[in-house]
Amino acid sequence: MVPAPSCPLSWDYWTSTPSDYVDLTCLMPNSIYLPVSVSWDATLQDVKEEIWDLAGKMPLFGMLREMSGYVFQFINSLAVPEEVDDENKRVRDIRPVFGVLMIIERSIDKPGETLLNTQISRLIGKGLNEFDSLRSSEVNDFRMRMRCLAEESLMKRAQSTPLDRLKYHCPPRLADSPSVPITLNSHLNNNCFILVTKVANTEVSFKFFIVFLKGTG
Structure with a gap:
């Protein structure tokens, strides 16, 4: 018989910090x-590595x-498996309920659908399975x-040009025309824009000087 979860049952357990460690049931x-028993700030990758080390000593x-072929599943605050x-x-x-984590095989059919359904459930405050049971x-x-x-919006977006897709993901915030506003001319450095590109999660960065030709603005 599996022992009862050792994680306290108080509703505000995950919002308070009674100790530096939390007991999980895997x-x-x-x-x-x-x-x-792991740190409150331990990542799921750390938890997986620890339980795999323990599992290696078990039958x-x-x-x-x-x-890498497994993912974590738990019961969230909406009482829905996530x-x-x-x-x-x-x-x-x-914040797994009762501190219980299940390790299940990674789904290869629709890997993004489960995450999307979970995000929708959190936004509306109700599990999608409750809507499936409606007979209205x-x-x-x-x-x-x-x-x-x-689906109609998706089809239109699939037929859009690369420039349209770029504008959709990165909409212009300063101006909607190729000409530079007069208020920005005084901020140019030797008629050049300075474009700084940084690589995420690293200290690497690149700086580019882009010449602006006023005659073409």
């Missing part, structure tokens, strides 16, 4: 139960596949119309 796909370890693909998240960010013709008609509208 249910492995080979039917092994592993209790672990049925040979039934497990590569560690999968986590981003293992850089901390334990205190996901009005709700079904609305969902059908919204789906058609989304």
Whole structure:
């Protein structure tokens, strides 16, 4: 029999910091139960590595596949099972109910659909499974119309030019024309724009000087 979760049952457990560590109950796909104690700020990657080290000392370890083939699943505050693909998240960010984590095989059918459904559920404050159980013709008609509208928008975006896609992802905030506003001319450095590009999560950066020709503005 699996012991009762050691994580306290208080509603504000994850918003307070009674200690530096939290006890988690990890249910492995080979039917092994592993209790672990980790830091509140530990990432899911750290938790996975620790439980894999512990699982290597337990029976049925040979039934497990590569560690990268599994993801974490837990019950969120909406009482809905949620999968986590981003293992850089901390334990205190996901706030699993009762501190119970399940390790399941990674889905390869629609990897982004589960995450999208979870985000929608959090926005509306209700699980999508509750809408699936509704038997309302009005709700079904609305969902059908919204789906058609989304598919139509998706088709238009797929047929757009690369420039249109760039404008959609990075809309111009200063001006909507290629000419430079007069108020910015005084800020040019020797008639040059200075473009600084940084690589995410590194200290690497590149600086470019782009010449602006007033005759073409």
